[in-house]
Amino acid sequence: MEFDIEAEEIKWFEAIQNISQLQTTNGVYWLDKLLSNGANILAEGAQGSMLDVDFGTYPYVTSSNTIAAGICTGLGVAPNKIRKIIGITKAYCTRVGSGPFPSELLDETGERLRKAGNEFGSTTGRPRRCGWLDLVQLKYSNMINGVTDLCMTKIDVLNEFETIQLVNSYKTPNHPEDVELPFDLSTIDSIQLKQFDGWMQDVSHCKNFSNLPLQMKSYLKFTEQFCQTKISLLSNGPGRDELIVL
Numbered sequence: 001m002e003f004d005i006e007a008e009e010i011k012w013f014e015a016i017q018n019i020s021q022l023q024t025t026n027g028v029y030w031l032d033k034l035l036s037n038g039a040n041i042l043a044e045g046a047q048g049s050m051l052d053v054d055f056g057t058y059p060y061v062t063s064s065n066t067i068a069a070g071i072c073t074g075l076g077v078a079p080n081k082i083r084k085i086i087g088i089t090k091a092y093c094t095r096v097g098s099g100p101f102p103s104e105l106l107d108e109t110g111e112r113l114r115k116a117g118n119e120f121g122s123t124t125g126r127p128r129r130c131g132w133l134d135l136v137q138l139k140y141s142n143m144i145n146g147v148t149d150l151c152m153t154k155i156d157v158l159n160e161f162e163t164i165q166l167v168n169s170y171k172t173p174n175h176p177e178d179v180e181l182p183f184d185l186s187t188i189d190s191i192q193l194k195q196f197d198g199w200m201q202d203v204s205h206c207k208n209f210s211n212l213p214l215q216m217k218s219y220l221k222f223t224e225q226f227c228q229t230k231i232s233l234l235s236n237g238p239g240r241d242e243l244i245v246l
Contacts, residue, residue, distance in 0.1 A: 028076035035081050043071045049141040057185055060099030068145040087147035087229070089138055091155045094119050094128045100185035103131035103167045117157040132193065134167040139227045140181040151233035152223075155216065156203055156242075164219060165193040168226060194222065203236045209246050 034041060047066045050056045055067060064070070068085050071077050092113055095101045105113065110130045113119065119128040141147070158164055169192040170178045177192065199213035206212050212220075224231055234244040 031075060031077060032081075035077070041077075043075060043077070045070065049145060050137060052144075055144050057100050060097070067141075068147075084148050085146050086149045086151055086233070087142055087145055088151045088153060089133070089141075090117075090153050091158055092117070092133050093131045093137075096121070096126070096128050100188075101129055101131060102137075102170065102185065102188050102191050103134045104129050105131045109161075112161070113157065116160070117154055132165045132167055133223070134191075135223060135226045136167055136170060136179055136181055138223075139179075139229075142227050142229045147229055149232035150224075150227070150229050151235070152220070152231050153235040155234055156236045158198065159202055160200065161198040162200065164196045164198050166196070166219070166222065166226075167191045168194045196222070204242060206236060207244060209244070 031041065045066060045068070047062055048056075049067050051060075051062045052066045053061050053064055056062075065073060068082070071082060072079050093101070093103055094117075095104070104110065113130040114127055117130070119130055120126065121128070142150070168179070170182065170188045171190045171192065172178050172182055172187050173189065182188065196219050197215045199215040201213060203212065203216065209217070220231055220234070230246075232246055234246055236242050236244060
């Protein structure tokens with residue numbers, strides 16, 4: 001493959017010229033002024049809480065802080081300026097790459113979750129690891145993030161499952177029923193599961209909590225009670241108009 005370095009050099013200098021004309025600002029002061037004037041600012045996190053370099057499943061983590069504290073360290077926003085923290089969770093668990101995954105399903109059910117949720121890398125097509133929602137990890141994530149509201153996505157993926165399960169405790173050598181996340185997840189001997197009847201129906205027509213199937217309400221209420229956090233948003237489809245405000 002031939003590479004025309006002189007042509008690329010021209011493009012490079014043109015790009016520098018364009019960049020040099022951009023107006024710059026001191027982002028810390030700009031954000032503080034907006035907040036002081038009552039503006040609403042949305043900061044979106046990247047990756048998951050369990051990949052946080054300090055509080056995740058080390059060493060299977062990323063190189064930065066992925067929890068809500070990153071708003072302060074990354075943007076220079078003071079902690080007391082944060083008014084709401086919305087935690088986002090799927091209705092089941094996924095993980096990319098290696099690392100501990102207590103609720104991973106290595107059977108037909110896991111494959112059904114993967115296919116129903118289209119859990120394949122958008123660029124590589126690499127299949128994601130799938131399992132039931134782990135409430136012990138979710139409650140831990142809510143705690144370290146200070147989550148005020150939960151948004152549960154992809155609830156529609158579970159529409160055709162006869163039974164659905166949630167992890168509600170771990171069994172470790174020192175604790176037969178532990179609801180706290182151990183420092184080292186490799187010490188987990190087994191998990192305890194809470195089973196629910198599936199709703200076995202399409203929920204795309206549901207627009208509020210009262211319309212939801214009774215079985216789904218039970219699933220959501222148990223999650224709220226265990227995590228002590230309200231589920232305020234529920235995504236029952238890929239469309240923007242399929243987000244239920246609870």
